[in-house]
Amino acid sequence: MITQGAGYLRRKWSSRAMLILSGLGAGLCILILALILGYILFNGISYLNMDFLTQPAKPVGEAGGGMRDDIIGTFILVILGSAIALPVGLMAGVFLAEYGKPWAASAVRFAADILAGVPSIVVGVFAYAVLVRPMGSYSALSAGFALAIIMIPVVARTAEESMRLVPNSVREAALALGIPRWRAVVGVVIPGALTGIVTGIMLAVARIAGETAPLIFTALGSAFGYQGLDQPIGALPLQIYRYALSPYDDWQKQAWAAAFLLVIIVLGINIVVRLVSRRRRR
Amino acid sequence: MQNSKTMQAPSHKRGNSGTSGARRLGDRIFFNATLIFALLIVAILIGLLIVLNMDAMPAINKFGLAFLTDSSWDPVKEVFGALPAIYGTLLSSIIGLVIAVPVSLGAAIFLAELAPRWLSRPGSFLIEMLAAIPSVIIGLWGLFVMVPVIRNPVESWLGSTLGFLPLFQGPPFGVGFLAAGVILAIMIIPIITAVSREVMEAVPDTQREAMLALGATRWEMIQKAVLPYCRSGLTGAIILGLGRALGETMAVTMVIGNSYAITESLFSPGVTIASKIASEFSEASGDVYIGSLVELALVLFVITLLVNIIARLLVWRMTTVKAVIG
Amino acid sequence: MSKLVRSLTIPFSVLLIAAVGFSACGGPSGGTSSSTTVKSASLTGAGATFPAPLYTKWFDEYHKLTGVKVNYQPIGSGGGISQIIEGTVDFGASDGIMTAEQQSKAESRRGPILHIPMTSGAVAVVYNLAGIGSGQLKLSGDILADIYLKKITKWNDPAVASLNPGIALPDAPIAVVHRSDGSGTTYIFTNYLSKISPEWGSRVGNATSVNWPGDIGGQGNAGVAGQVQQIPNSIGYVELAYAEQNKMSWATLKNKAGNFIEPTLEATTRAAEGVILPDDMKVMLTDSGNAEAYPVVGFTWMLVYVNQADKSKGETLAKVLWWAIHEGQEYTGALGYARLADSVVTRAENQLLSIKYQEQPLLSR
Numbered sequence: 012m013i014t015q016g017a018g019y020l021r022r023k024w025s026s027r028a029m030l031i032l033s034g035l036g037a038g039l040c041i042l043i044l045a046l047i048l049g050y051i052l053f054n055g056i057s058y059l060n061m062d063f064l065t066q067p068a069k070p071v072g073e074a075g076g077g078m079r080d081d082i083i084g085t086f087i088l089v090i091l092g093s094a095i096a097l098p099v100g101l102m103a104g105v106f107l108a109e110y111g112k113p114w115a116a117s118a119v120r121f122a123a124d125i126l127a128g129v130p131s132i133v134v135g136v137f138a139y140a141v142l143v144r145p146m147g148s149y150s151a152l153s154a155g156f157a158l159a160i161i162m163i164p165v166v167a168r169t170a171e172e173s174m175r176l177v178p179n180s181v182r183e184a185a186l187a188l189g190i191p192r193w194r195a196v197v198g199v200v201i202p203g204a205l206t207g208i209v210t211g212i213m214l215a216v217a218r219i220a221g222e223t224a225p226l227i228f229t230a231l232g233s234a235f236g237y238q239g240l241d242q243p244i245g246a247l248p249l250q251i252y253r254y255a256l257s258p259y260d261d262w263q264k265q266a267w268a269a270a271f272l273l274v275i276i277v278l279g280i281n282i283v284v285r286l287v288s289r290r291r292r293r
Numbered sequence: 294m295q296n297s298k299t300m301q302a303p304s305h306k307r308g309n310s311g312t313s314g315a316r317r318l319g320d321r322i323f324f325n326a327t328l329i330f331a332l333l334i335v336a337i338l339i340g341l342l343i344v345l346n347m348d349a350m351p352a353i354n355k356f357g358l359a360f361l362t363d364s365s366w367d368p369v370k371e372v373f374g375a376l377p378a379i380y381g382t383l384l385s386s387i388i389g390l391v392i393a394v395p396v397s398l399g400a401a402i403f404l405a406e407l408a409p410r411w412l413s414r415p416g417s418f419l420i421e422m423l424a425a426i427p428s429v430i431i432g433l434w435g436l437f438v439m440v441p442v443i444r445n446p447v448e449s450w451l452g453s454t455l456g457f458l459p460l461f462q463g464p465p466f467g468v469g470f471l472a473a474g475v476i477l478a479i480m481i482i483p484i485i486t487a488v489s490r491e492v493m494e495a496v497p498d499t500q501r502e503a504m505l506a507l508g509a510t511r512w513e514m515i516q517k518a519v520l521p522y523c524r525s526g527l528t529g530a531i532i533l534g535l536g537r538a539l540g541e542t543m544a545v546t547m548v549i550g551n552s553y554a555i556t557e558s559l560f561s562p563g564v565t566i567a568s569k570i571a572s573e574f575s576e577a578s579g580d581v582y583i584g585s586l587v588e589l590a591l592v593l594f595v596i597t598l599l600v601n602i603i604a605r606l607l608v609w610r611m612t613t614v615k616a617v618i619g
Numbered sequence: 620m621s622k623l624v625r626s627l628t629i630p631f632s633v634l635l636i637a638a639v640g641f642s643a644c645g646g647p648s649g650g651t652s653s654s655t656t657v658k659s660a661s662l663t664g665a666g667a668t669f670p671a672p673l674y675t676k677w678f679d680e681y682h683k684l685t686g687v688k689v690n691y692q693p694i695g696s697g698g699g700i701s702q703i704i705e706g707t708v709d710f711g712a713s714d715g716i717m718t719a720e721q722q723s724k725a726e727s728r729r730g731p732i733l734h735i736p737m738t739s740g741a742v743a744v745v746y747n748l749a750g751i752g753s754g755q756l757k758l759s760g761d762i763l764a765d766i767y768l769k770k771i772t773k774w775n776d777p778a779v780a781s782l783n784p785g786i787a788l789p790d791a792p793i794a795v796v797h798r799s800d801g802s803g804t805t806y807i808f809t810n811y812l813s814k815i816s817p818e819w820g821s822r823v824g825n826a827t828s829v830n831w832p833g834d835i836g837g838q839g840n841a842g843v844a845g846q847v848q849q850i851p852n853s854i855g856y857v858e859l860a861y862a863e864q865n866k867m868s869w870a871t872l873k874n875k876a877g878n879f880i881e882p883t884l885e886a887t888t889r890a891a892e893g894v895i896l897p898d899d900m901k902v903m904l905t906d907s908g909n910a911e912a913y914p915v916v917g918f919t920w921m922l923v924y925v926n927q928a929d930k931s932k933g934e935t936l937a938k939v940l941w942w943a944i945h946e947g948q949e950y951t952g953a954l955g956y957a958r959l960a961d962s963v964v965t966r967a968e969n970q971l972l973s974i975k976y977q978e979q980p981l982l983s984r
Binding site (some may be wrong): 023025026027029030032033034035036037039041043044046047048050051066098099101102103105106107109110111114118120122123124125126127128129130131132133135136137140141147153160163164165167168169171172173175176177178191192193194196197204206207210211213214217220221222224226244247248250251255256267270271273274278279281282293 | 299317319321322323324326327328329330331332334336337338341344348357395396397399400402403404406407409416417418419420421422423424425426427428429430432433434435438472479482484486487488490492495496497509510513515518523525526529530532533535536537539540541542543566570571574575587590593594597598600601611612
């Protein structure tokens with residue numbers, strides 16, 4: 012495999028070429044993000060101010076107006092969704108990575124992968140059928156449930172992949188100390204895989220924070236802010252969707268501003284969760 | 294390959310020290326807890342299938358298997374078939390993957406292996422941010438910014454240079470399979486990149502050092518030591534991305550042109566299952582019409598299932614071949 | 620596990636506290652004003668997207684006047700119809716008339732259901748032709764049908780040219796754009812084409828979403844507008860408010876009386892005056908006989924049960940809607956909606972007067 016001279020030079024240059032290509036891949040991703048964010052910002056900049064954060068929505072034609080209620084709604088829904096999805100997803104991830112007997116793990120992994128491919132609107136229809144219709148009302152709770160279903164497979168599969176990559180020697184070392192299996196998982200494997208798990212969670216949070224389709228059938232939206240978990244609730248993506256497709260320039264601008272805000276919120280959550288999880292790890 | 298890593302289930306019978314009773318109880322509780330949560334995923338999926346199946350019944354009864362091979366979609370006369378939607382779903386997802394996989398893997402390699410820490414952290418952050426932009430916003434951006442670029446220069450150039458291929462014929466509307474594939478690629482790049490980067494970073498440094506010590510170049514080290522080590526993780530990343538592509542609605546609907554037809558040209562407008570459901574579900578009326586839209590969702594389930602099986606077989610083949618060769 | 624849970628509970632609980640604190644400090648401003656009066660009923664409604672900006676404006680004004688909270692959310696006309704049947708909302712809203720099947724389903728559960736007109740909307744035919752400005756292109760219903768049937772495929776087709784002497788129509792194929800999502804706009808448009816062209820009626824028909832003979836589908840008004848603005852020599856249709864706000868070029872259409880009419884709010888209101896209005900108001904206003912009417916027009920309705928199950932809700936609902944068809948009409952023009960014609964208001968009044976609770980009418984003149 013190792014040769015000197017011309018062969019080595021060729022290998023060196025081909026290596027360099029491939030590495031440059033991979034750098035271009037990364038650059039392309041960032042470029043796309045910059046293009047999209049730039050466009051969003053360009054269209055929404057006139058609405059990015061304090062009122063937008065602290066005022067409730069106003070009807071079209073009235074100056075000002077913000078997204079306060081929808082920002083709160085998005086936070087509540089993301090927390091609700093995460094509260095349901097994190098235990099399920101993480102524990103399922105542990106099962107898949109640490110305990111899964113081939114057939115059981117395959118079944119669960121399959122279910123998770125298929126669930127990840129279900130269009131979000133179908134998840135909304137499902138949540139509508141099992142929660143909204145029986146309860147006779149749209150509700151924040153049903154929306155949290157729908158978002159959780161979208162979140163679970165992403166959390167479970169990324170947690171599994173991350174935990175699997177914790178070297179076996181680490182597990183064996185822990186077990187050799189005589190601690191029970193479950194404590195080895197909780198105390199050694201999960202912390203070892205924590206950054207990967209957090210990445211998965213953040214991807215899932217980002218996804219559900221921006222999800223519109225399932226909310227149409229569950230959260231419905233609210234003109235009066237948060238009224239209780241069993242009542243309709245507004246959310247940023249819902250408002251973005253409706254405003255973006257409306258005829259009015261004013262509302263379209265608000266939709267772009269809200270989209271930018273949503274990205275910033277997700278970025279904020281991402282940073283906070285990462286900082287905390289990194290500090291805990293030490 | 295990875296199964297060798299999972300330790301035996303906690304039914305191991307070796308613990309016979311004094312504390313083993315309590316220890317085994319703790320282990321059993323923990324194991325059962327993970328099992329219950331894991332099975333919950335299966336339960337949700339089954340529940341979903343049952344609910345969808347009930348709603349789809351009127352269409353299933355009316356059309357039977359012909360639903361899969363019919364190309365018409367006429368809400369007025371209530372004649373529905375899924376074929377163009379199946380075709381469009383597969384085609385747009387394939388285009389999306391063909392673009393997204395190399396870009397994502399390249400980006401992941403760069404972030405995990407090459408970039409210094411001060412660059413790789415914010416870089417990963419930014420790429421994950423792409424996942425947070427709502428679908429409708431990406432769709433509108435696609436419609437107003439990306440589609441004009443695709444129409445001219447991309448499609449007109451492809452048409453004039455590769456126009457002899459049926460893939461690149463027909464009027465360059467801008468909207469169509471190609472635009473849908475590109476938008477899907479943009480939407481799945483963050484998920485594939487993030488997960489791939491994560492699994493690459495988890496590869497122990499000893500692997501890399503061993504390879505470099507043998508005199509390998511950086512790329513050879515990545516190619517021979519890093520990528521094989523995390524193949525299952527990379528497959529998982531791609532499958533997650535594919536799942537997102539198959540199920541994506543609003544962004545695709547904005548740029549695919551929504552024509553219920555099967556054409557081989559990538560320039561022509563088409564439709565996907567998810568976009569069809571999202572477009573028409575909220576205004577649909579009548580049991581057969583709604584049932585047909587729900588049956589489309591069931592078809593998408595089956596497609597996802599098949600794609601998953603194929604992907605798994607491919608990985609399994611590759612890993613066993615590798616193992617045999619050596 | 621516990622470590623991870625602990626590490627995640629902190630950020631999430633911070634967020635939760637922030638969110639609750641946020642809502643708490645936002646709450647009192649709305650709460651104190653109504654807490655002094657008797658807690659008034661609040662209503663939930665859902666349905667048609669087209670009138671949503673107007674409804675939002677109405678209910679906001681009505682809230683300021685009376686403190687009554689009406690939460691209206693646009694989920695689509697189909698959604699409005701199915702939700703009022705399911706009973707998850709207090710009232711529905713729709714741009715289309717309920718089918719016989721839907722009405723019998725609703726009646727079997729909660730008795731007869733009213734279609735009360737609130738405003739009317741026009742569908743503008745928009746185009747992208749270099750050098751031909753808004754209002755310059757003249758079209759008739761049968762030509763429009765033939766274009767959408769793909770029987771007329773070029774702009775300089777003799778049929779189009781004969782209506783437009785003096786305009787240089789390009790020798791180019793017509794790119795036909797339609798709505799891909801189910802919508803009331805499509806319902807009104809295809810209703811008009813079905814009335815004019817027998818071939819359209821038999822081949823394609825009239826629905827919120829049909830089997831289109833040709834070309835490109837755009838998602839929502841924005842999707843159609845985006846395609847038409849970008850693709851040269853294209854034609855499409857969007858709701859009037861959208862065409863107006865986005866300054867798109869629209870065609871004048873030949874109405875039943877033979878006049879070429881621009882889509883304006885006035886011409887939209889006129890449409891109701893050339894149509895025989897039944898008492899139940901379930902009528903499409905397309906191809907109106909009024910000489911000044913624009914031909915592609917439809918009502919948008921509130922769907923309300925005659926027999927209300929809850930007295931205070933029913934009373935509130937009847938009062939809100941009464942306000943909407945009178946004082947509420949003042950807000951229509953500014954938002955790009957057409958006023959109800961006087962003849963329509965009279966009939967809508969009668970409908971509202973028929974709303975009952977345990978056989979007792981909830982409103983009186």
